[in-house]
Amino acid sequence: MDSHSHSPLPDEAGYAAYRAWVDGLFDRQAVDGVLTDDTVCMVASELVRL
Numbered sequence: 001m002d003s004h005s006h007s008p009l010p011d012e013a014g015y016a017a018y019r020a021w022v023d024g025l026f027d028r029q030a031v032d033g034v035l036t037d038d039t040v041c042m043v044a045s046e047l048v049r050l
Contacts, residue, residue, distance in 0.1 A: 001007055001022045008015045029036055 008018050026035055
């Protein structure tokens with residue numbers, strides 16, 4: 001998450017709080033050390049005959 005353009009840099013004031021939030025997110029969602037995220041994706045297709 002540190003590579004996102006909106007993430008604070010380590011020398012910025014909000015970095016420690018940001019890292020605490022990211023670490024907490026990881027701790028809540030990780031399974032065996034791997035971050036999980038359930039995602040729902042809808043795929044729509046259309047057949048066009050000319």
